[in-house]
Amino acid sequence: xxxxxxxxxxxxxxxxxxxxxxxxxxxxxxxxxxxxxxxxxxxxxxxxxxxxxxxxxxxxxxxxxxxxxxxxxxxxxxxxxxxxxxxxxxxxxxxxxxxxxxxxxxxxxxxxxxxx
Amino acid sequence: xxxxxxxxxxxxxxxxxxxxxxxxxxxxxxxxxxxxxxxxxxxxxxxxxxxxxxxxxxxxxxxxxxxxxxxxxxxxxxxxxxxxxxxxxxxxxxxxxxxxxxxxxxxxxxxxxxx
Numbered sequence: 001x002x003x004x005x006x007x008x009x010x011x012x013x014x015x016x017x018x019x020x021x022x023x024x025x026x027x028x029x030x031x032x033x034x035x036x037x038x039x040x041x042x043x044x045x046x047x048x049x050x051x052x053x054x055x056x057x058x059x060x061x062x063x064x065x066x067x068x069x070x071x072x073x074x075x076x077x078x079x080x081x082x083x084x085x086x087x088x089x090x091x092x093x094x095x096x097x098x099x100x101x102x103x104x105x106x107x108x109x110x111x112x113x114x115x116x
Numbered sequence: 117x118x119x120x121x122x123x124x125x126x127x128x129x130x131x132x133x134x135x136x137x138x139x140x141x142x143x144x145x146x147x148x149x150x151x152x153x154x155x156x157x158x159x160x161x162x163x164x165x166x167x168x169x170x171x172x173x174x175x176x177x178x179x180x181x182x183x184x185x186x187x188x189x190x191x192x193x194x195x196x197x198x199x200x201x202x203x204x205x206x207x208x209x210x211x212x213x214x215x216x217x218x219x220x221x222x223x224x225x226x227x228x229x230x231x
Contacts, residue, residue: 004159040125042206042223043160090159094219103148103167103210105219107159 003027006091006108014116019078021111023091025071031094032074033058033105034066036087043090049074081115088112118142118209122222130230135179135194137225139207142188148211149190150219151181154204163205166190177201202229 003026013019023032034046045058047066055066063085065077078085089112092105123138141149149166164175171183177200181192190207204226210219 040223043221092160103219104150104162104165105152105160105208105210107152107161109159110157 004091004093004106004108006089006111008111009109010112012114012116013081015082016080019081019113019115021076021089021091021113023074023076023108025074025091025093025106027093027095027106028071029093029095029106030071031096032068033092033094034064034074034076035090035092036060036085037090037110038087046076046089078113081113083115086113086115118220120207120209120220120222122205122207122225124225125223126226126228128228128230129197131199132196135192135197135201135227137192137205137207137227139181139190139192139222140188141190141207141209148209149181149183150208150210151175151179151190151192152206152208152221154206154224156203160206163192197227197229199229199231202227 005024007022033048035043037043044060046060046064047058049055049068067075088110090110091108094105119142121140151163152160153163154160163179164173166173166183174180179194181190183190204224206224207222208219
């Protein structure tokens with residue numbers, strides 16, 4: 001399975017503080033994604049990246065920014081955290097170039113963020 | 117844009133009974149279809165994947181799903197539920213190109229197994 005690690009796994013912060021979540025992959029997959037998971041909403045796409053320095057917005061991108069300076073790392077930043085951003089955040093990678101696992105998403109273990 | 121509908125946010129079955137989790141998608145082009153499973157405090161794991169090779173797809177842990185184009189459905193079944201099947205299940209539709217339309221998830225179905 002793809003090696004995807006997220007850090008931190010748990011974080012509690014206060015409203016108005018900046019927060020950065022990190023996703024690191026060892027599979028050299030081109031696409032990387034950040035999702036948030038909330039009860040009743042399933043998984044919602046925040047941002048994604050299709051290459052180094054190539055990123056785009058997803059469904060719920062307001063209040064979030066991302067950066068990808070290396071193939072293996074994809075950072076999600078909350079510039080000024082709000083209570084509505086309390087959630088579980090998942091990073092995922094995707095191989096799209098073909099092969100038996102093309103199209104699949106490989107997920108990290110998640111980062112639980114609480115904004116007080 | 118495609119969408120995925122999972123009927124029932126919670127499904128409860130008795131241990132040993134048939135599991136049926138429903139998924140319908142909207143798409144004009146035959147897509148990739150996936151079922152993912154999420155155990156408590158873990159990420160999502162691939163259960164099975166449809167790629168047009170066969171309409172009946174077998175996955176891990178005894179699960180299988182049947183693609184029915186005429187019904188735009190991809191329901192997940194397991195003949196006999198086990199306590200370890202208790203988890204959240206997500207249906208997803210995707211295309212090979214990746215990106216914002218790369219994969220769209222349903223809202224999930226929480227499977228409860230009664231002893």
